[in-house]
Amino acid sequence: MSDTTRKPTSAKKSSPRKTAAKRTSVSATTTEAAVPTAVAVAQTVAAAAPVRPTPSVAPAAQSNAALLARREAAVARGVASAAPIFAARAENAELWDVEGHRYIDFAGGIAVLNTGHRHPDVIAAAKTQEDLYTHTSFQVVPYEPYVALAEKLNALAPGDFAKKSLLVTTGAEAVENAVKIARAATGRPGIIAFSGSYHGRTLMTLGLTGKVAPYKKDVGPFPADIFRAPFPDARAGITVADALHGLETLFLTDADPSRVAAIILEPVLGEGGYHPVPAEMWHALREICDKHGILLISDEIQAGFGRTGTWFAVEHSGVAPDLITVAKSMAGGYPIAGVVGRAEVMDALAPGGLGGTYGGNPVACAAALAAIDAIAAEGLLARSTTLGETMRARLAEMGARTAPFRMWDIRGLGAMLAVEFVTDFDSATPDTGFTKSVIGHALRRGLILLACGMHGNAIRIMVPLTASDAIIEEGMQLFEAALADAVAERMATAAE
Numbered sequence: 001m002s003d004t005t006r007k008p009t010s011a012k013k014s015s016p017r018k019t020a021a022k023r024t025s026v027s028a029t030t031t032e033a034a035v036p037t038a039v040a041v042a043q044t045v046a047a048a049a050p051v052r053p054t055p056s057v058a059p060a061a062q063s064n065a066a067l068l069a070r071r072e073a074a075v076a077r078g079v080a081s082a083a084p085i086f087a088a089r090a091e092n093a094e095l096w097d098v099e100g101h102r103y104i105d106f107a108g109g110i111a112v113l114n115t116g117h118r119h120p121d122v123i124a125a126a127k128t129q130e131d132l133y134t135h136t137s138f139q140v141v142p143y144e145p146y147v148a149l150a151e152k153l154n155a156l157a158p159g160d161f162a163k164k165s166l167l168v169t170t171g172a173e174a175v176e177n178a179v180k181i182a183r184a185a186t187g188r189p190g191i192i193a194f195s196g197s198y199h200g201r202t203l204m205t206l207g208l209t210g211k212v213a214p215y216k217k218d219v220g221p222f223p224a225d226i227f228r229a230p231f232p233d234a235r236a237g238i239t240v241a242d243a244l245h246g247l248e249t250l251f252l253t254d255a256d257p258s259r260v261a262a263i264i265l266e267p268v269l270g271e272g273g274y275h276p277v278p279a280e281m282w283h284a285l286r287e288i289c290d291k292h293g294i295l296l297i298s299d300e301i302q303a304g305f306g307r308t309g310t311w312f313a314v315e316h317s318g319v320a321p322d323l324i325t326v327a328k329s330m331a332g333g334y335p336i337a338g339v340v341g342r343a344e345v346m347d348a349l350a351p352g353g354l355g356g357t358y359g360g361n362p363v364a365c366a367a368a369l370a371a372i373d374a375i376a377a378e379g380l381l382a383r384s385t386t387l388g389e390t391m392r393a394r395l396a397e398m399g400a401r402t403a404p405f406r407m408w409d410i411r412g413l414g415a416m417l418a419v420e421f422v423t424d425f426d427s428a429t430p431d432t433g434f435t436k437s438v439i440g441h442a443l444r445r446g447l448i449l450l451a452c453g454m455h456g457n458a459i460r461i462m463v464p465l466t467a468s469d470a471i472i473e474e475g476m477q478l479f480e481a482a483l484a485d486a487v488a489e490r491m492a493t494a495a496e
């Protein structure tokens, strides 16, 4: 698909910045001797790229600085924000702050916006639903959109078996419920999760999460019967065989497999750095689970709904998990999440054992049904694949040209991509400072980026799949300019 889709409406007319960075034509190189050239290229790229100009719109009614001050005084410190700006409005892959500055959004509200900000069909469906009723609580008076969304999830999820679904509100709640369902279905307590994983911020999901800072600091203890296995990260020297050996060792040392209810993993580690689970690992886990009567859970909260080129990222492996957790891009910006899985497993809890006052809110259900339809109608699965290929090639090119020996890895699945930065290719030391610098310069130039990885030294791309080719290219040019800024800054510091 070429230039997908919808044009921003009112967003366009007050866009304060139309410029695009000029591409340099220096050829790519990765040799040590080329570094001085790379520095020169970095300076050229940085000079040629646009810095966000003063907005041409009328003076802002609010300033980012004033709102930041209010935020600091009123909002708990633990709620961090990656960007020190405040949103005024957004459309597809663009966002404007309260001062009128325009940004290209490569973060998508943390992988929520595969169909973009305010997809017209999603907004229309939500508005139609709002005119009927906004809340009854499904547990008091049920409604059709909940049932329709459950039917849709049952039909989309992989696996040639009967399925049922539960709807809740947040990703963490979906994971919590998947654990409850797995425990009730198996009569076993144990749950195995992986190093580097992220499953949420509630106490059970924090227990499952395999990354301490900042999530798990100061808030334990976490629930019992959670065990950790090593994630297969080839780049860190952990092969699939190593990871499976770790799991088998865990069965011998701590987690009696006959007492394990489920193994949960993200098909692509999200917060952990966008490492895809190799297909071989999925197949081995399926076999291990079948052997021991353990349920296999794919946490698709970040990777699902087209992000990787399939409805669910686990589909790339051909393995059908027993349960799948979903959220984020399922509803194009509305808070809803769920668990879909084997009907007999999903039915393990007695009536009243699952639910919540707001679970499966009707407006969010309507939005989700529209977002899912849009993903299908606009060919966004195929778009994710081609977009992933284009962005991968562009990132490789800019890494070689502008920051040789820093862009250590470009990885992911489909359009779920991350680039990892190191101080140099020999030591491959994670360079968190450099990564932060790229993100800071990108924001200054008008591009929203988000970090990930165990050391915060990777940048993940979660741009709407509905973004036009022109917006993607503009974002890529800003990315390269920010990269050049960070290289120049590092060189200047080194020279002092």
Ligand SMILES: Cc1ncc(COP(=O)(O)O)c(C=O)c1O
Pocket (backbone or CB within 6 Å): 110, 170, 171, 172, 173, 175, 198, 199, 200, 201, 266, 270, 271, 299, 300, 301, 302, 303, 327
């Ligand atoms: C894989 C995964 N699981 C669970 C969650 C938790 O979702 P939420 O933030 O909606 O609770 C996230 C959120 O980023 C996630 O990426």
